[in-house]
Amino acid sequence: ACCSYRLRDALHPLWQSPLTIPGGTRQSPINIQWRDSVYDPFLKPLKISYDPTTCLHIWNNGYSFLVEFDDSADRSIIVGGPLENQYRLKQFHFHWGAVNDWGSEHTVDCKFYPAELHLVHWNAVEYPSFEEAVMEGNGLAVIGVFLKLGARHEGLQTLVDALPAVRHKDTVIEFDVFDPSCLLPSCPDYWTYAGSLTTPPLTESVTWIIKKKPIEVDEDQLEAFRTLLFSSHGEEERRMVDNFRPLQPLMDRTVRSSFR
Numbered sequence: 001a002c003c004s005y006r007l008r009d010a011l012h013p014l015w016q017s018p019l020t021i022p023g024g025t026r027q028s029p030i031n032i033q034w035r036d037s038v039y040d041p042f043l044k045p046l047k048i049s050y051d052p053t054t055c056l057h058i059w060n061n062g063y064s065f066l067v068e069f070d071d072s073a074d075r076s077i078i079v080g081g082p083l084e085n086q087y088r089l090k091q092f093h094f095h096w097g098a099v100n101d102w103g104s105e106h107t108v109d110c111k112f113y114p115a116e117l118h119l120v121h122w123n124a125v126e127y128p129s130f131e132e133a134v135m136e137g138n139g140l141a142v143i144g145v146f147l148k149l150g151a152r153h154e155g156l157q158t159l160v161d162a163l164p165a166v167r168h169k170d171t172v173i174e175f176d177v178f179d180p181s182c183l184l185p186s187c188p189d190y191w192t193y194a195g196s197l198t199t200p201p202l203t204e205s206v207t208w209i210i211k212k213k214p215i216e217v218d219e220d221q222l223e224a225f226r227t228l229l230f231s232s233h234g235e236e237e238r239r240m241v242d243n244f245r246p247l248q249p250l251m252d253r254t255v256r257s258s259f260r
């Protein structure tokens with residue numbers, strides 16, 4: 001593996017809390033060793049249909065900035081891929097570094113990307129609420145998309161322009177039309193594995209779907225993420241950077257790929 005989990009985890013500033021939940025056997029994030037992933041011909045294509053008018057607001061929750069969606073009906077959903085049911089979009093958010101050398105949560109062959117997008121969905125077929133789904137092994141499905149440094153991303157720019165309004169923890173602004181599918185790479189290829197939330201309570205309820213191809217964003221857009229703060233108004237300013245969890249042991253898991 002590409003690093004010693006225990007030391008990195010224990011020393012990581014964001015994670016003074018227990019590094020992995022005691023007895024955790026399916027923690028996230030992980031390193032995806034491309035050559036160890038297993039092609040599964042039974043994996044279906046992932047079907048994504050988002051309704052841009054379900055977008056509600058952007059807010060800074062002190063871990064990241066989240067764009068939240070109205071999940072009171074099946075209007076923005078994903079189905080297929082490794083999923084048994086359809087899952088409703090609840091929110092998306094990002095993780096990023098202080099510099100471009102790291103920032104993603106997952107790595108591919110031990111390589112970090114400068115940032116990673118998470119589109120969080122929950123199994124509204126089997127569970128009555130997101131809060132309950134978070135506690136169930138098949139409760140959540142998160143699509144992970146790597147961000148790499150390159151051309152400016154026009155779709156992301158509308159988000160970046162709103163960030164100054166949510167600079168401090170617990171600030172929120174209305175954001176009423178956004179189509180998150182503009183943040184997905186066109187390539188359908190993905191890896192999938194059984195994992196967890198990467199922030200407390202770290203519950204082992206996530207089917208991870210990690211897109212093989214990254215999207216491109218430019219330096220100014222990454223820098224805009226780094227102007228956000230972990231701290232609230234009036235507190236001493238603490239820049240929101242390095243909000244990614246250290247890599248967790250793969251343990252008895254196989255990463256499957258949808259592609260040869």
Ligand SMILES: CC[C@H](CNC(=O)c1ccc(S(N)(=O)=O)cc1)c1ccc2[nH]ccc2c1
Nearest residue numbers: 118120131134142196197198199200201206
């Ligand atoms: C149970 C946790 C949840 C808040 N956290 C999340 O929703 C969340 C979602 C995705 C990821 S990641 N990085 O893995 O994609 C990490 C955390 C949550 C949701 C509703 C709640 N109501 C009261 C408390 C409470 C906590």
Ligand SMILES: [Zn+2]
Nearest residue numbers: 093095118198
């Ligand atoms: Zn996340």
